[in-house]
Amino acid sequence: xxxxxxxxxxxxxxxxxxxxxxxxxxxxxxxxxxxxxxxxxxxxxxxxxxxxxxxxxxxxxxxxxxxxxxxxxxxxxxxxxxxxxxxxxxxxxxxxxxxxxxxxxxxxxxxxxxxxxxxxxxxxxxxxxxxxxxxxxxxxxxxxxxxxxxxxxxxxxxxxxxxxxxxx
Amino acid sequence: xxxxxxxxxxxxxxxxxxxxxxxxxxxxxxxxxxxxxxxxxxxxxxxxxxxxxxxxxxxxxxxxxxxxxxxxxxxxxxxxxxxxxxxxxxxxxxxxxxxxxxxxxxxxxxxxxxxxxxxxxxxxxxxxxxxxxxxxxxxxxxxxxxxxxxxxxxxxxxxxxxxxxxxxxxxxxxxxxxxxxxxxxxxxxxxxxxxxxxxxxxxxxxxxxxxxxxxxxxxxxxxxx
Numbered sequence: 001x002x003x004x005x006x007x008x009x010x011x012x013x014x015x016x017x018x019x020x021x022x023x024x025x026x027x028x029x030x031x032x033x034x035x036x037x038x039x040x041x042x043x044x045x046x047x048x049x050x051x052x053x054x055x056x057x058x059x060x061x062x063x064x065x066x067x068x069x070x071x072x073x074x075x076x077x078x079x080x081x082x083x084x085x086x087x088x089x090x091x092x093x094x095x096x097x098x099x100x101x102x103x104x105x106x107x108x109x110x111x112x113x114x115x116x117x118x119x120x121x122x123x124x125x126x127x128x129x130x131x132x133x134x135x136x137x138x139x140x141x142x143x144x145x146x147x148x149x150x151x152x153x154x155x156x157x158x159x160x161x162x163x164x165x166x167x168x
Numbered sequence: 169x170x171x172x173x174x175x176x177x178x179x180x181x182x183x184x185x186x187x188x189x190x191x192x193x194x195x196x197x198x199x200x201x202x203x204x205x206x207x208x209x210x211x212x213x214x215x216x217x218x219x220x221x222x223x224x225x226x227x228x229x230x231x232x233x234x235x236x237x238x239x240x241x242x243x244x245x246x247x248x249x250x251x252x253x254x255x256x257x258x259x260x261x262x263x264x265x266x267x268x269x270x271x272x273x274x275x276x277x278x279x280x281x282x283x284x285x286x287x288x289x290x291x292x293x294x295x296x297x298x299x300x301x302x303x304x305x306x307x308x309x310x311x312x313x314x315x316x317x318x319x320x321x322x323x324x325x326x327x328x329x330x331x332x333x334x335x336x337x338x339x340x341x342x343x344x345x346x347x348x349x350x351x352x353x354x355x356x357x358x359x360x361x362x363x364x365x366x367x368x369x370x371x372x373x374x375x376x377x378x379x380x381x382x383x384x385x386x387x388x389x390x391x392x393x
Binding site: 011012015016019020023024027028031033037040041044045048103105106107109110120121123124125130145148149152153155156159 | 176179180181182206209210212213214216217218219221222225226228229230232233280283286316317332339
């Protein structure tokens with residue numbers, strides 16, 4: 001069905017405003033450029049079919065993220081990864097970041113379990129609040145805060161490990 | 169707010185700017201430093217996430233949703249290729265492509281596959297790399313820069329020795345291809361990267377870098393020394 005009139009314009013505006021960011025989110029979910037573009041395309045196809053259900057235009061971006069995430073999970077069996085939301089026991093300084101650590105950061109990010117990487121992606125890439133992320137992940141805000149903390153602590157540990165390995 | 173509460177908040181979001189955190193950072197140099205480092209790490213992550221987006225993605229999405237088709241990307245590309253073919257045949261000319269396909273494949277590898285290659289690579293064997301370099305009649309002088317990664321990975325149907333170096337001109341990737349014979353040098357420029365691929369011994373080697381200056385420097389050092 002072809003988008004038309006006011007909805008048509010709003011939809012086109014949404015595609016132009018969000019498709020690039022959604023592609024990046026999709027890419028970091030599946031790490032395949034072709035699959036990422038298909039995911040974005042499927043996301044907008046579903047969004048158009050449900051366009052009338054979007055009550056709050058301010059929630060458009062998180063709605064699109066949620067659709068894309070669901071499309072991704074639909075195509076891939078979700079891994080059941082262990083994580084816990086226990087009280088934090090230690091909070092250390094993050095490792096110092098130089099200008100030449102992009103490779104290490106990439107490796108550390110890819111080593112994060114999905115349960116920790118996803119909220120980090122949503123916050124850093126999408127700029128979402130913990131409350132918004134909680135809504136998208138069907139989790140509590142407290143759980144999201146814990147996962148974000150654990151993600152950054154895990155990144156630090158992985159970067160420190162790389163650093164120590166290089167020091168010999 | 170004490171230091172522990174401050175750090176809890178910063179690890180949730182380094183850009184947190186509540187009145188309490190701002191006040192605490194002003195009074196506590198160690199926590200201000202903690203926040204600066206956490207923010208720097210987030211900036212690195214943000215830069216990493218900013219992968220190139222395929223050109224024309226918006227138009228393909230609009231086209232797909234307007235017709236209900238779900239796979240317009242491939243059709244769009246197929247149609248474009250078909251139209252280009254018709255135009256060439258119609259004109260009766262053979263137009264040489266500007267970018268060498270193998271050199272272009274080197275850029276695609278760096279953009280799309282390098283991260284996974286690093287992640288899934290077996291433990292590197294430096295001796296094997298040294299053997300490959302000698303077999304190809306090349307050199308990897310120390311002046312080239314800091315070697316950040318070595319490994320092996322599949323590339324264009326063969327096994328490549330994958331080397332990443334940090335040079336004064338930025339990061340560069342070398343793919344040494346002992347089993348990929350080549351007749352002539354090829355070059356390409358795409359996605360903000362430049363690459364060359366050249367014969368080396370009985371095989372070939374490719375260099376992918378961010379600047380043409382960096383590329384020329386590496387080419388001279390690896391092939392001429």
